[in-house]
Amino acid sequence: MIYVFDGSFEGLLSAVFDCFERRHTVSRLLEEHYFQGSLFEAPHIVHTSSQKSDRVWKGIAKKMDKDWQRKLYCAFLSEQADMYDTLFKLIHSLFCSEAIFQENYGDALILDTAQTAKKVEREKHRMKAFTRFEKSGDGLFFCAVAPDFNVLPLIIRFFRNRYADQPWLIYDQKRKYGIHYDTHSVQRVEIVPESLSDTRLSTPLILDEKEALYATLWKDYFKSTNIEARNNPKLHVQHVPKRYWRFLTEKQ
Amino acid sequence: MERIREKLQILADAAKYDVSCSSSGSKRKNTNKGIGDASESGICHTYTEDGRCVSLLKILLTNHCIYDCAFCVSRKSNDVKRAAFTVEEVVELTMNFYRRNFIEGLFLSSGIFKNADYTMERLLKIVKKLRTEERYNGYIHLKTIPGASEELINEAGLYVDRMSINLEMPTEEGLKKVAPEKSHEDVKRPLGIIQNKIAQFKEEKKLIKHVPQFVPAGQSTQMVIGATPENDMQIMHTAAAYYKNFSLKRVYYSGYIPIRNDEVLPVVKAPLMRENRLYQTDWLLRFYNFEVGEILNTEHPHLDMDIDPKLTWALRNLHYFPVDINTADFKIILRVPGIGRQSAMKIIQARKFGTLRTEQLRKMGISYNRAQYFIVCADTPLQLGSFQQHQIKSRILATSKSKYEAAFSPQLTLF
Numbered sequence: 069m070i071y072v073f074d075g076s077f078e079g080l081l082s083a084v085f086d087c088f089e090r091r092h093t094v095s096r097l098l099e100e101h102y103f104q105g106s107l108f109e110a111p112h113i114v115h116t117s118s119q120k121s122d123r124v125w126k127g128i129a130k131k132m133d134k135d136w137q138r139k140l141y142c143a144f145l146s147e148q149a150d151m152y153d154t155l156f157k158l159i160h161s162l163f164c165s166e167a168i169f170q171e172n173y174g175d176a177l178i179l180d181t182a183q184t185a186k187k188v189e190r191e192k193h194r195m196k197a198f199t200r201f202e203k204s205g206d207g208l209f210f211c212a213v214a215p216d217f218n219v220l221p222l223i224i225r226f227f228r229n230r231y232a233d234q235p236w237l238i239y240d241q242k243r244k245y246g247i248h249y250d251t252h253s254v255q256r257v258e259i260v261p262e263s264l265s266d267t268r269l270s271t272p273l274i275l276d277e278k279e280a281l282y283a284t285l286w287k288d289y290f291k292s293t294n295i296e297a298r299n300n301p302k303l304h305v306q307h308v309p310k311r312y313w314r315f316l317t318e319k320q
Numbered sequence: 321m322e323r324i325r326e327k328l329q330i331l332a333d334a335a336k337y338d339v340s341c342s343s344s345g346s347k348r349k350n351t352n353k354g355i356g357d358a359s360e361s362g363i364c365h366t367y368t369e370d371g372r373c374v375s376l377l378k379i380l381l382t383n384h385c386i387y388d389c390a391f392c393v394s395r396k397s398n399d400v401k402r403a404a405f406t407v408e409e410v411v412e413l414t415m416n417f418y419r420r421n422f423i424e425g426l427f428l429s430s431g432i433f434k435n436a437d438y439t440m441e442r443l444l445k446i447v448k449k450l451r452t453e454e455r456y457n458g459y460i461h462l463k464t465i466p467g468a469s470e471e472l473i474n475e476a477g478l479y480v481d482r483m484s485i486n487l488e489m490p491t492e493e494g495l496k497k498v499a500p501e502k503s504h505e506d507v508k509r510p511l512g513i514i515q516n517k518i519a520q521f522k523e524e525k526k527l528i529k530h531v532p533q534f535v536p537a538g539q540s541t542q543m544v545i546g547a548t549p550e551n552d553m554q555i556m557h558t559a560a561a562y563y564k565n566f567s568l569k570r571v572y573y574s575g576y577i578p579i580r581n582d583e584v585l586p587v588v589k590a591p592l593m594r595e596n597r598l599y600q601t602d603w604l605l606r607f608y609n610f611e612v613g614e615i616l617n618t619e620h621p622h623l624d625m626d627i628d629p630k631l632t633w634a635l636r637n638l639h640y641f642p643v644d645i646n647t648a649d650f651k652i653i654l655r656v657p658g659i660g661r662q663s664a665m666k667i668i669q670a671r672k673f674g675t676l677r678t679e680q681l682r683k684m685g686i687s688y689n690r691a692q693y694f695i696v697c698a699d700t701p702l703q704l705g706s707f708q709q710h711q712i713k714s715r716i717l718a719t720s721k722s723k724y725e726a727a728f729s730p731q732l733t734l735f
Contacts, residue, residue: 203419
């Protein structure tokens with residue numbers, strides 16, 4: 069039987085719940101967006117509910133340590149269709165056996181999940197590094213990004229702790245949502261000024277009067293701190309892949 | 321505005337030969353709803369075109385200097401533009417860069433003007449202002465000024481995350497040649513003061529819960545390589561001694577780049593490859609339980625340039641091998657060329673679930689090309705006789721490609 073879910077993490081966990089409750093044998097878990105009807109198998113549309121997903125998550129917490137719980141969530145944020153299916157099967161198999169989870173890297177599901185989670189963590193780390201705020205006239209520090217994976221949920225805590233005394237906004241152009249901090253709490257925001265949603269923030273809100281100065285100083289610094297006798301463009305691009313350049317002040 | 325741009329250009333340019341850009345090792349938390357929160361693993365915010373990471377705003381307070389050290393751009397006799405930041409300028413630059421997420425923190429050094437204490441006082445003023453007035457909790461790396469008084473050094477230690485002071489040359493004789501006014505003793509004194517203080521705070525921490533942080537990310541130092549004729553053995557033995565005696569977190573090696581012709585110094589470019597091999601050796605000492613004498617001794621005073629130091633050691637000690645991946649200790653597996661710490665840990669973890677085969681090892685990401693001559697696993701075919709040192713070396717070299725290859729051949733290129 070093919071399971072179709074709404075693409076949310078709760079949805080994925082609800083799918084696991086349904087599968088046990090209805091004693092189905094599931095051949096594949098698909099996001100509704102990819103589902104095109106099937107010829108031979110009846111689809112089951114998973115109804116997402118936090119009751120179901122909470123129970124499954126509690127069950128997972130009993131069998132897996134915190135590290136691996138995070139790995140599941142990170143792998144989910146990769147948004148890869150195959151990964152949803154892998155996660156579904158991994159969690160399913162977790163509940164099929166009595167034993168607690170064992171970190172056996174010989175198992176393809178486990179290795180795949182761990183490797184995908186690692187990729188997502190790497191992208192998360194890049195967003196911590198490559199986010200470049202610009203200050204608007206009214207004191208908001210804002211920035212647009214376009215990460216490979218949906219990593220904004222993973223960087224909230226980092227930015228909230230670090231920039232506790234300044235309001236900021238990080239907007240994901242690819243996924244059309246942002247996170248906004250108003251010096252008290254972080255909110256998810258869907259509607260942002262239009263200029264944030266297309267290219268780099270070239271002509272956005274009114275900028276702080278000193279903004280241009282600090283952008284110039286940063287570019288100057290970037291140039292001055294380079295040792296030309298050691299130039300190594302290959303290594304440079306390896307560390308700062310070109311797809312991030314349009315967001316980096318020093319590469320403008 | 322033009323003046324601040326010019327100052328930044330001059331003082332960033334003069335500071336860039338300090339290699340350290342690490343921003344890791346500090347757990348300083350944002351406690352007072354101020355600004356900044358140190359990331360323990362460190363973050364590289366960007367990379368310059370020479371491929372080096374930029375995580376700190378690395379600047380000198382001034383490049384005016386009363387000393388005339390032959391290897392230094394800011395030496396008194398060198399004809400370069402001079403500039404000096406004010407305390408406020410440094411604070412403002414740091415805060416504005418930090419707020420825009422350009423940097424992890426500040427790396428502050430200075431040429432010595434008037435005298436050591438006068439300079440150190442200025443540096444102290446900056447870090448104090450950042451921590452107390454700006455409520456800044458990001459990373460600060462401060463250079464200790466040689467000859468500064470103990471009180472100033474100790475007070476600075478309360479505000480910064482890392483302190484460092486450069487050895488400059490690997491040996492005292494080398495240093496005397498290029499910087500007659502300096503000595504290694506001047507470096508040892510502050511290193512010792514801070515080391516004792518760190519230890520003292522650690523002891524207090526066991527008794528009292530809230531002890532102020534004192535240089536939480538530890539100390540480091542730097543040596544210039546290739547300006548004076550020390551060999552690799554002298555360099556690494558010095559490094560090992562400082563790691564041991566002063567509990568340093570890092571020793572940095574900086575290949576000498578001639579900045580302007582000088583009679584005392586040879587005008588050749590320090591090979592980046594040598595720097596690389598020294599760092600590899602450094603890693604072996606710190607993370608792979610090697611003793612410096614095992615890699616470099618009077619019999620072998622130089623590092624091989626065509627193969628890495630771990631492989632060199634393995635080839636000299638073939639009697640330790642082959643190692644059985646499925647039974648050997650972690651420490652022994654660590655010594656196999658081509659297996660790093662991560663892979664070694666994965667191997668230990670994975671072999672609990674069954675004996676390991678070649679294919680699995682490859683998937684874990686070990687460098688099988690090198691490791692194969694030194695290990696046996698479940699499916700290793702029985703081999704009669706064993707390879708000689710030079711056979712292994714030539715086989716490995718034949719199947720690998722080094723980015724430094726051009727440097728190995730003494731043959732000049734025609735075109």
